[in-house]
Amino acid sequence: MKLDDHIAALRELGDEPLDGSSTRLRVRRTLEHGHGMRRHAGVLAALAVLLVASASWGFATGRIQRWFSPPVPSPSPSPTPAKIAMHEPAPAPIVEPTPVPAPVPAPIVVPTPAPTPAPIAKSPTPTPAPTSRRYAKAHELYFHDANYAAALEAFDDYLVHEPTGQFVAEARYNRALCLVHLDQLADAKLALQPFADGTVLAGYRQAEAKTLIEKIDHRLNGTR
Amino acid sequence: MTLPMVAAPDDDLVARLRDGDRAAVEQAYIAHHAAIRAFARRLVGETSTAEDLVHDTFVALPRAIRSFRGEASLRSFLIGVAVNHAKRHIRTAVRRRRATEKLAAQQEVLPSTIDATDVLARKRLADRLSAALDELPLEQRVVFVLCEAEQRTSVEVAAIVGAPEGTVRTRLMHAKRKLREQLEDVGGER
Numbered sequence: 001m002k003l004d005d006h007i008a009a010l011r012e013l014g015d016e017p018l019d020g021s022s023t024r025l026r027v028r029r030t031l032e033h034g035h036g037m038r039r040h041a042g043v044l045a046a047l048a049v050l051l052v053a054s055a056s057w058g059f060a061t062g063r064i065q066r067w068f069s070p071p072v073p074s075p076s077p078s079p080t081p082a083k084i085a086m087h088e089p090a091p092a093p094i095v096e097p098t099p100v101p102a103p104v105p106a107p108i109v110v111p112t113p114a115p116t117p118a119p120i121a122k123s124p125t126p127t128p129a130p131t132s133r134r135y136a137k138a139h140e141l142y143f144h145d146a147n148y149a150a151a152l153e154a155f156d157d158y159l160v161h162e163p164t165g166q167f168v169a170e171a172r173y174n175r176a177l178c179l180v181h182l183d184q185l186a187d188a189k190l191a192l193q194p195f196a197d198g199t200v201l202a203g204y205r206q207a208e209a210k211t212l213i214e215k216i217d218h219r220l221n222g223t224r
Numbered sequence: 225m226t227l228p229m230v231a232a233p234d235d236d237l238v239a240r241l242r243d244g245d246r247a248a249v250e251q252a253y254i255a256h257h258a259a260i261r262a263f264a265r266r267l268v269g270e271t272s273t274a275e276d277l278v279h280d281t282f283v284a285l286p287r288a289i290r291s292f293r294g295e296a297s298l299r300s301f302l303i304g305v306a307v308n309h310a311k312r313h314i315r316t317a318v319r320r321r322r323a324t325e326k327l328a329a330q331q332e333v334l335p336s337t338i339d340a341t342d343v344l345a346r347k348r349l350a351d352r353l354s355a356a357l358d359e360l361p362l363e364q365r366v367v368f369v370l371c372e373a374e375q376r377t378s379v380e381v382a383a384i385v386g387a388p389e390g391t392v393r394t395r396l397m398h399a400k401r402k403l404r405e406q407l408e409d410v411g412g413e414r
Contacts, residue, residue, distance in 0.1 A: 001349060003404050006356075009349035010373045013269070014262030023261075023275050024253050027282040031246055034283070 061166055066201060134158035135167045142174055152178040169201045173209075180212065189216045234298040241289040253282050256299050263303055266373040267310055267366065268317040269354025277313045281306040296383045304384045307366050314365070318358045321351075356406040363387075364399035371396050 058064035138154030141147045155175040159168065173195060179188035194200050195209030237255075240248035260281055264274035281302060288305045292298070357365050363385070370381045371392070378396070382389040 001407070003400065003407055006349045006353035006403075006407060007372045009346040010266050010269075010353050010369075011375075012346060013350045014266040014373065016265070018258075018261060018271075020253075020257045020261055020275075020278065023279050024250070024257065026279050027253060028246075028250065030279065030283045031249060031286070 063166065066204070132166060134161060135165065135171060138171065138174070142178065148178045148181040152182065169204050172200065173205050176209075176212075180216070185216045185220055189213055189220075192216075235294075238289060238292060238294070238298060241286060244286060246286075249282060249285055252285060252298065252302070256302050257282070259299055260302050260306055263369065263374060264306060264310075264313075267306075267369045268313050269351065269357065270317045270320060273313045273317040273320070276316075277306055277309060280309045280313070284309060296380075300380060300384050303370075304386070307385060310366065311362055314358075314362065317354075321355055321358065352407065353403070356403050359406060360399055360402060364395045364402070367392050367395040368399040368403070372400075 055064065134154065135158045138151050138158055141154050142151035145151075152175060155171045155178065158165065158171050159175070162168070165171075172191065176188050176191035176195070179185070179191055192209045192213050195205050196213050198206045237248055237251055241252065257278060261274060261278050264277040264281075265271065268274050268277060284305055285302070288301075288308075292301050296304075357368065360368070366385060367381055370376045370384060371378065376384075378389050378392045382392045385392065387395075
């Protein structure tokens with residue numbers, strides 16, 4: 001058979017009548033479905049953008065790094081005022097202005113306060129975001145003025161007004177230290193417990209909180 | 225017989241397609257599905273895969289129409305869209321054909337399968353050519369079907385496949401040479 005005979009047969013193949021109604025229906029359904037899919041794709045794209053933006057923000061502010069890295073003891077911007085003695089070995093007496101109960105308690109060494117994200121008020125880095133102003137005020141009261149009562153109020157103010165703020169963990173920890181300074185040890189213990197349990201930012205300041213709680217217990221229960 | 229190029233005013237339809245009017249896709253389907261189906265049948269050599277190709281062509285139309293410049297008819301443009309979607313369908317058709325060829329070879333041992341009717345004989349010729357086309361590169365296959373089975377001019381085919389006219393002629397020449405070789409081989413064996 002010649003090629004032309006084959007071609008003629010192939011030509012006839014395409015001439016077979018077919019109404020094509022089922023394919024027409026398929027096309028319609030696919031286009032309708034595709035329209036819905038595109039709408040879903042739009043929503044997914046918006047969510048993806050949101051996720052990327054959140055992640056970028058998290059990296060830029062250091063929150064994500066903090067979540068995935070162990071807490072690093074930070075250099076304290078200023079030493080804790082001498083209301084409570086620091087860094088002494090166990091038996092050293094507590095230097096406190098307030099009267100101490102008769103049995104000599106173990107010293108409570110107030111550890112380095114929570115790292116602040118940079119000395120906010122005096123940072124050479126860009127101006128602090130408006131959301132951290134309250135924290136900056138509390139920080140100032142704690143570190144520079146050593147006004148623990150006012151600092152406590154300021155940290156509370158920050159936590160109330162910015163409960164999802166950037167420095168919530170630091171504010172909670174520093175607030176607990178304020179309570180220690182103010183000798184409100186039961187409250188301080190309550191405030192430190194989540195840190196000691198490791199439930200704040202996956203172990204943030206956990207070891208220090210545990211040590212503090214031990215010392216608070218020691219104080220509350222009397223000398224052993 | 226040359227398939228007529230659509231001279232109908234496509235402008236309004238094209239404009240509606242560009243606006244995303246889904247009813248316009250239906251209208252385009254009604255106007256051109258027979259031509260696209262005929263081409264698809266000749267290109268892939270199989271009915272169900274050809275239907276899939278027709279489906280994909282019209283589903284792709286709302287997006288593809290953005291690149292329509294109006295230099296050719298909407299029907300030629302649609303055939304171009306079909307060509308762009310043909311590769312996967314040809315692969316499917318080739319797999320099916322090879323599977324059925326195996327089965328047919330086993331059945332031909334039995335003498336009862338001989339059918340002398342003209343329709344079946346021509347169907348066999350078409351199947352044989354489709355099988356031979358499976359051995360060609362896609363570009364040569366498309367050009368052969370458009371030029372020989374659809375009897376389009378090389379100018380039209382060049383516009384459809386987006387290649388120079390000379391390239392179309394060269395592809396056609398190579399395709400025909402290879403097909404002659406293959407079909408003579410097959411014919412000699414039978």
